[in-house]
Amino acid sequence: MKCPSCSFENTKVVDSRISDVGTSIRRRRECEKCEFRFTTFERAQLHNLMVRKKDGTVEHYNREKLERAILIACGKRPISLEKVREKLLELEEKWGKGKEVDSREIGEGVVDLLRDLDEIAFIRFASVYRQFKDVETFKKELEKI
């Protein structure tokens, strides 16, 4: 991101947090050359992002659908939804760098996200998204946490 003061190409992020409305990441940046500080509101470019599913078909990335699935997994758990949205935005930023993302990568990303936050939510989400082949695989996952 260019410095608005001197147009230098490299700026570093000094602080990063979710915006009040929860749809973008608010960043404080500092120019590496003139040390000018400024704020940006960034949101991954997702409107063109395509998701490749297991069967090879592609569909548009659906934020609402994914968020709903995550919120269901988090149901009645002591989890900060703000934290969930913040992490999801970070994931979307990563996915949005390409034109297409594997549905598996999305599932795994969310599984990792929830693993850090809450065991129960993690198990709920993982059991739906990973579609464990058998009880053994599921047990192994449980042993990891």
Ligand SMILES: [Zn+2]
């Ligand atoms: Zn500058």
